Amino acid sequence: MATDKELWKAAGKRLAAARSRAGYPSQKAFSVAVDLAEPTIAKYEQGVREIPMTLLHWLAEQHGIDVNWIVTGQGNMLGERHVPLSDSNLPxxxxxxxxxxxxxxxxxxxxxxxxxxxxxxxxxxxxxxxxxxxxxxxxxxxxxxxxxxxxxxxxxxxxxxxxxxxxxxxxxxxxxxx
Known part of the structure; x- marks a missing residue:
């Protein structure tokens, strides 16, 4: 069984990919959007700290990111039911x-x-x-x-x-x- 640190590190890498996919090119831009300190975002992405549920929920609600994908790496970033972005389904x-x-x-x-x-x-x-x-x-x-x-x-x-x-x-x- 994987340790917490191993899981956090893998989830942190996926969080960085999700951040980029959501349109935030830097940790700084993302930190402003989610009202967290930039070093805190860096720690999540490095796997030093556990990603809070509130942040995962925000990514899912605002950008359609699949929380299960960030946590487990299974499925795809935008979920199994992902429909390509069009004017009708953009956040x-x-x-x-x-x-x-x-x-x-x-x-x-x-x-x-x-x-x-x-x-x-x-x-x-x-x-x-x-x-x-x-x-x-x-x-x-x-x-x-x-x-x-x-x-x-x-x-x-x-x-x-x-x-x-x-x-x-x-x-x-x-x-x-x-």
């Missing part, structure tokens, strides 16, 4: 995040145009991916549509600030080269 948080993709893309385009910065399509896609991950990390599990829209406005301010800083650094580099 509510995921649906709202997807709904923010187009407004975020338009916001990026608008800011770059307004500041006279040209980007290629590949650069634009990279910017969208980076700022989308940033936005997703800022959104809490209880945020509603209005709160997500406010976070989007904050992202716009951050994009402008980043572009201004890059422009200032570029102009000071040119002056020092003279």
């Amino acid at each position: 509510p948080r995921t649906e709202m995040l997807i709904e923010l993709m187009n407004p975020l893309g338009r916001l990026i385009n608008e800011i770059y145009r307004e500041m006279g910065v040209k980007v290629t399509d590949d650069q634009r896609m990279g910017l969208l991916a980076r700022w989308y991950a940033n936005l997703a990390a800022r959104i809490g599990p209880q945020d509603d549509w209005d709160q997500m829209q406010m976070r989007l406005a904050t992202i716009g301010e951050d994009i402008r600030a980043e572009l201004k800083l890059k422009a200032e650094n570029l102009s000071s580099s040119k002056r020092s080269a003279l």
